[in-house]
Amino acid sequence: xxxxxxxxxxxxxxxxxxxxxxxxxxxxxxxxxxxxxxxxxxxxxxxxxxxxxxxxxxxxxxxxxxxxxxxxxxxxxxxxxxxxxxxxxxxxxxxxxxxxxxxxxxxxxxxxxxxxxxxxxxxxxxxxxxxxxxxxxxxxxxxxxxxxxxxxxxxxxxxxxxxxxxxxxxxxxxxxxxxxxxxxxxxxxxxxxxxxxxxxxxxxxxxxxxxxxxxxxxxxxxxxxxxxxxxxxxxxxxxxxxxxxxxxxxxxxxxxxxxxxxxxxxxxxx
Amino acid sequence: xxxxxxxxxxxxxxxxxxxxxxxxxxxxxxxxxxxxxxxxxxxxxxxxxxxxxxxxxxxxxxxxxxxxxxxxxxxxxxxxxxxxxxxxxxxxxxxxxxxxxxxxxxxxxxxxxxxxxxxxxxxxxxxxxxxxxxxxxxxxxxxxxxxxxxxxxxxxxxxxxxxxxxxxxxxxxxxxxxxxxxxxxxxxxxxxxxxxxxxxxxxxxxxxxxxxxxxxxxxxxxxxxxxxxxxxxxxxxxxxxxxxxxxxxxxxxxxxxxxxxxxxxxxxxxxxxxxxxxxxxxxxxxxxxxxxxxxxxxxxxxxxxxxxxxxxxx
Numbered sequence: 001x002x003x004x005x006x007x008x009x010x011x012x013x014x015x016x017x018x019x020x021x022x023x024x025x026x027x028x029x030x031x032x033x034x035x036x037x038x039x040x041x042x043x044x045x046x047x048x049x050x051x052x053x054x055x056x057x058x059x060x061x062x063x064x065x066x067x068x069x070x071x072x073x074x075x076x077x078x079x080x081x082x083x084x085x086x087x088x089x090x091x092x093x094x095x096x097x098x099x100x101x102x103x104x105x106x107x108x109x110x111x112x113x114x115x116x117x118x119x120x121x122x123x124x125x126x127x128x129x130x131x132x133x134x135x136x137x138x139x140x141x142x143x144x145x146x147x148x149x150x151x152x153x154x155x156x157x158x159x160x161x162x163x164x165x166x167x168x169x170x171x172x173x174x175x176x177x178x179x180x181x182x183x184x185x186x187x188x189x190x191x192x193x194x195x196x197x198x199x200x201x202x203x204x205x206x207x208x209x210x211x212x213x214x215x216x217x218x219x220x221x222x223x224x225x226x227x228x229x230x231x232x233x234x235x236x237x238x239x240x241x242x243x244x245x246x247x248x249x250x251x252x253x254x255x256x257x258x259x260x261x262x263x264x265x266x267x268x269x270x
Numbered sequence: 271x272x273x274x275x276x277x278x279x280x281x282x283x284x285x286x287x288x289x290x291x292x293x294x295x296x297x298x299x300x301x302x303x304x305x306x307x308x309x310x311x312x313x314x315x316x317x318x319x320x321x322x323x324x325x326x327x328x329x330x331x332x333x334x335x336x337x338x339x340x341x342x343x344x345x346x347x348x349x350x351x352x353x354x355x356x357x358x359x360x361x362x363x364x365x366x367x368x369x370x371x372x373x374x375x376x377x378x379x380x381x382x383x384x385x386x387x388x389x390x391x392x393x394x395x396x397x398x399x400x401x402x403x404x405x406x407x408x409x410x411x412x413x414x415x416x417x418x419x420x421x422x423x424x425x426x427x428x429x430x431x432x433x434x435x436x437x438x439x440x441x442x443x444x445x446x447x448x449x450x451x452x453x454x455x456x457x458x459x460x461x462x463x464x465x466x467x468x469x470x471x472x473x474x475x476x477x478x479x480x481x482x483x484x485x486x487x488x489x490x491x492x493x494x495x496x497x498x499x500x501x502x503x504x505x506x507x508x509x510x511x512x513x514x515x516x517x518x519x520x521x522x523x524x525x526x527x528x529x530x531x532x533x534x535x536x537x538x539x540x541x542x543x544x545x546x547x548x549x550x551x552x553x554x555x556x557x558x559x560x561x562x563x564x565x566x567x568x569x570x571x572x573x574x575x576x577x578x579x580x581x582x583x584x
Contacts (some may be wrong), residue, residue, distance in 0.1 A: 008422030021376065028373035036361045039402070107419065111321045113346040114374050 019203035023116040026121035033126020047134035051085040052141050071146050078142045080204035085134045086167035091191035093127040094174025099184040117263040131164040150236045159234035166227045167250035172258035178267035198224050223250035274299040274426050274457035279329035291481035297457050301434035304472030305379040305461040312481040315463040318431045321351045333426055350419030350427045360401050364414050365399040375422040389417040402403050429460045466565050485575050496566050496574035500535050501547050504560035508532045517550045
C-alpha cells in the first residue's frame with residue numbers, strides 16, 4: 001500500500017457551524033436508506049402486494065353486502081386502504097431500524113460529530129419512498145379494478161400527501177418501539193397488536209353507523225378514522241375540513257411526542 | 271508530557287459483571303499504545319468509552335484534553351474508530367460508504383468523493399469501490415473499515431483488534447498503515463491479542479485482564495518481565511526429546527516445558543542463547559525438523575504475569 005497522503009486537515013473543523021448541519025446529515029443518511037431499499041426491492045412487498053390482496057379480498061367478499069355493488073365499495077374502500085397501507089409501512093421503519101441499529105455501522109455513526117437524531121431522522125425520511133411506492137402501486141391497481149377519482153387531481157394528491165404525512169408521523173412511535181425492544185420480531189409483534197385495532201377499528205370496511213355503540217365510540221375517536229375520512233372526501237367527495245384538521249393535529253402530536261422519545265431511547269441504547 | 275488521550279480509573283459494570291474495574295490508559299501524542307489482553311478482558315469496553323460510545327460508571331477519560339462525556343461532540347471531531355467487527359454498511363458500495371462518511375463530516379459533495387477516491391487508492395480498493403461491501407473478502411472489509419475511520423484525518427485513531435482473523439500478508443498491510451498514520455502525526459490506540467503485534471507497533475503496552483491493567487511498559491520492559499523470547503525445538507527423532515530438553519536447560523538455566531507433541535520449549539533471556547542452542551544441538555548430533563525463536567504468546571505473557579493461564583484461549 002502506498003503511503004497515506006500528508007494530513008492537512010481535510011475536514012473543516014468549523015464546518016459543523018455551517019447552517020442546517022442536522023438537515024444535511026439527515027439527508028445524507030436518508031440517501032443511505034434509499035440506496036439500501038433500492039438494492040433489495042423485495043423489502044417493498046409489504047407496501048405493494050399486501051394492499052392489493054386486501055383490496056381484492058374486501059371488494060369481492062364484502063362489496064356486495066356492504067355497498068350493494070363492488071364498484072361503489074371500491075370507491076369508499078380504496079382511499080382507506082391507502083391510509084392503512086402507509087401506516088403499516090411506517091411500522092417497517094421501526095422493524096428495519098431495530099435490525100440496523102445492532103450493526104457496527106451505527107457505532108460509526110455514533111462516533112461521528114453529527115446530531116444524535118440524524119441517523120433516526122435519516123431512516124424515517126429514507127422510508128418515505130415506501131409510502132410513495134405504496135400509494136402509487138395501490139392507485140395503479142385500483143384504477144385497473146375500476147377506481148375513479150371523483151374530485152380532481154389536486155384534491156387526490158392532497159389525499160395521498162395527507163396519508164403519507166400521517167404515516168410518517170406515526171412511524172416515530174414504531175421507531176420508539178424499535179429503540180426500546182431488542183428483537184426486530186418483537187417490534188413487529190407490538191406493531192401488529194397496535195395496528196389491527198388502529199386500522200381496522202375504523203370506517204374502512206364498514207360504515208360507522210352500522211357498528212355497535214362501544215366500537216363506534218372507538219372508531220369515532222380513532223385518529224386513523226379521521227385520516228381515512230379525509231382521504232375519502234378528497235378523492236371521491238364528501239366533507240373534508242373537520243377530519244383533515246383532526247388528521248393534521250394528530251400528526252403533529254405524534255411527531256411532537258414520539259420523535260423526542262425515540263431520540264432519547266436511541267441515545268440511551270448503548 | 272502531553273497526552274493525546276488519557277483514561278483514569280475507568281469503571282464499567284453490566285449488571286453484576288464488571289467489564290472495567292479501574293483502568294488507566296494514556297498515550298503521548300504521535301505514539302501507539304498497545305492494549306494487550308484476551309477476549310473479555312475489557313479492551314473493547316475501554317475503547318468504546320474513549321470513543322464516546324459508552325459512559326463510564328466511574329473514572330474519567332479525555333481526548334486532546336476534552337472530557338469524553340461532557341465534551342463528546344468535540345471529542346468526536348478528533349477521533350476515528352475501527353471496530354472489531356467491520357463498521358461499514360454491507361449494502362452500500364465501498365465508495366458509497368466513504369462518501370457518506372465524508373458528507374457526515376461536512377465535506378461538500380466533490381470533496382467527499384475526492385477524499386473517498388483517495389482512500390480507496392491508498393487501501394488498494396479502487397477496483398472494488400463500485401461493488402457492494404457484502405461481496406468483499408475479510409481483508410478488504412478491514413481495509414475499508416480502516417479507510418472509513420480515516421476520512422476526517424482524525425488526530426486519535428482507535429483500532430480494536432484490527433488484524434484478528436487476518437492472514438499474515440493482510441496483517442502486514444494493516445501494520446504498514448498504522449506506521450504511516452503515526453509517521454503522519456496521529457496517535458493510535460491498538461488493541462490486540464498478540465504480543466507480537468503490540469511489540470511490532472506499540473511504543474508502550476498496557477496488559478489488561480479482568481478489567482484491570484496488570485502491567486504497563488515499553489515492549490522491551492514487558493519482554494524483560496515475561497522472560498523475553500522462547501526457543502522451540504522439535505527433534506527429528508522423537509526419542510531424543512529428553513536430550514534436546516537437556517540442551518535447552520543447560521543454555522537457559524530454566525526448566526524446559528514439553529507440550530507433548532514432540533516439541534520442547536524454554537524461555538531465554540537474550541538472542542545469544544539461540545545461537546548457543548544451535549551450536550550444542552549440532553555438537554551432539556541431534557537433528558531437528560523445527561527450531562525457532564519467538565516472542566511469548568499471550569497465554570505465556572499471562573502465565574508470567576499472573577501465574578495463571580488465560581481463561582479464554584487466544
